[in-house]
Amino acid sequence: MTAATVLVVVALVQGAFLTLLLMFLLTRRLLFPSTRDRFAEARAAIDEAVRQWLVAEGPVSAVRDAISALPSAARVGYVAHLARGLVPAEQRPSLVTALRYEPWVRQALAGARSRRWSRRLEAARALAFVGTAGDRQLLGTLLADPHPAVAVAAVSALPGVADDGLVAQVVDAYPSLSPFVRGFLDLTLRELREPVTRVLVSRMRMDAPTLALARRIALAEALDLLPVLDQAMALRGHVDADVRAAVARAARRLPRDATVQLLARMTRDADVTVRVEAARSLGELGPGSVPFLGGALHDTSWRVRRQAALSLALLGERGRLALREARADADPYVRDIASLVSGLSDGALLEITAR
């Protein structure tokens, strides 16, 4: 084959491919609306059907049919969207029943054991709305999925499916999950506060593994589980600084004199992070913390001094007064940090101290 022949072949293939691409583009653009437009149109129809169904003026089958009329790629996405509490709990079972045996839902759920993560993701997303108690085993598998996107989607299915056993499984796995799956669990487990409390209370022991303990305290703090946090305060003397720091951080959820005293002691902890967390929490516990934060301004660590100053600035007039006095302190480090924080506006202060 000569070079010219090669070029002719390349030119023909290239020309054919270019023509096909151009035809595809022009047909798509000029004759068909975009997927986004089709989705918007179908979405408007669903919203109307859902509205009528919610006020008992329309049948659930209309909602099912409207969802089924969405572009195929968008159906499971819309079902996952419904899982975000848009349907009242008492009406949810009838819609779940209506959808559960739709061919596209069954097809999506069948992908739960697929080798392709995208199919497992679709299964987890579908399960988030149509999942029932019978799906516990399937959900357990998806929760342990190595792809975080699948695990995160599966977490959404927990409120509809979980029993105490599954919650215990999730809480036990919690410390070893990636930070982002943990973050998502924090959002989702709010709907399962009672079983989570029961499990965490039984796991809050001094002899538990350190990392697990610190992360469970953080979970209890994120979910504001007061019985668990009460029990966690007993871990203030734990040998591991991570656990003590978690205790100091969580203590802000328990606004009482005993907590202020506990945190005051923790501002003298040997570990810097514990002292920073204690100073931060004191700033959220009212003017009774001011004397202790004033003491923390003299800490040897810049991080603790900075946090103590920020906390004082957040404590209203008494805190501001303490900061003004600190600007004339004999210690230049105290003067510097007090001047720096005093110069911040209220908005800037809130922005910088936002957790």
Added chain:
Amino acid sequence: MTPGLVDALHRTLWWADHAVLGYFLVINTFYALLLILSIPELWEHWRLADNEHLQRLLASDALPPLTIMVPAHNEEVTIASSLLSFLTLEYPHFEVVLVNDGSKDATLSVLVREFDLYQVPAPYPTLIPTKRVFGVYRSRKHARLVVIDKENGGKADSLNAALNAARFEYVLAVDADTLIEPDALLRLARPFLLGTHVAAVGGTVRVANACRIELGRVVDAKVDRRWLPGCQVVEYLRAFLFGRLGWNRLGGSLIISGAFGMFRREYLLAIEGYRTGNVTEDMDLVVRLHRYLYEHDIHAKMPFIPDPVAWTEVPTTVKVLHRQRERWHRGLLSTVITHRGLLFNPKYGKVGMVSFPFFVFGELLAPVVELFGYLFTALGLWLHAVDWHFALLFFLVAVGYGSLLSVWAVVLEDVSFRKYRSRWDFLRLLAFSIIEGLGFRQMTVWFRLHAFWKYFRGHEGWGTMTREGFGPARVKP
């Protein structure tokens, strides 16, 4: 000329032409491979971007805090509005460190006035040496803002100063005149949500010329009617949508745009930050980062993500485009020479065996080969050693292949993000895809050849990049 000499010349020209043809086929086959690899990548990112659960997570506190580093030099006209657009990005935790790099205009006084700055002691150690820092400022209006005023030392030096001051684990390098889409940082953070160990992440840069811009945001993407910026719209689409995306599956690109790239600070400090004196500090940084990761057996990725978008203004005159392209190619040449030890070095894995050789043979030497191709063909035609049908066919195939790749980039854009909503913009995009290979491409080949001349003469400057600006409606501070 003796018949023997003529015959030898004919044979040489025949071989040279076929060598150029071979080069052309190999390089374009590689581009086709990138094109094919970009499809599953784009599909995967598209699916993840659409994931309701990840979107919920993006709105939570689960994202890592980051520092946005903004080098600024003589930007008094636009700095207040640009900075405000950075400060109002959608992201839970971030700070902005702006470095005034010895501006001779009123950049600093504008900042002091608009953001109510006050000077503070520098509360951080100087981990990377930089030119002298005159002062560090904080804002009474925006606690997220830190301004560093320093002696002029260039962009790399400014970024190093910002790196010293950065408080957070991840840093995002942006140009002061870049417009970042409000949700771009959230999208850029997706690899972290997926638990990937990431050393750096690159996002897409698109052309802002002719777009409708309100309050520092691109509200309506448009394709410039003018030939020069119009061709660059297509060029940017091609470079980002399938070029860099395809590299994700081949060991990672060697370029993360300096206008929009996120890095892990720990690694940047380990390689002593940006190298001053290099005119394409972004490429040099990424190559050194690859080297560092391989040499220390760190399995961290440097993915490119297509959906986070930053918009930038491109040159609208041939003169400025010439300076820009010459500088880019000179930077590439300098980086390749500095890191020549990577070439076909198996110690550096895919980077040493695939990415780096491609940048040497497919990018750096491409204009040289193309020039020789034109010269040999002209000489061959003159000496009747090359058939003119063959030469014309070769030229048309080369131009056609470029158009094919550009149209493919337009297809990817249209089936995924479809930023250009109007039909006229779409048709304009197609038109520029077709005509880009006739004139624009040859012109940039010339500019890139000029880089060799300047490099070997020891030229190290950046050249002045004049811009039209985004107009007064950009931001109302």
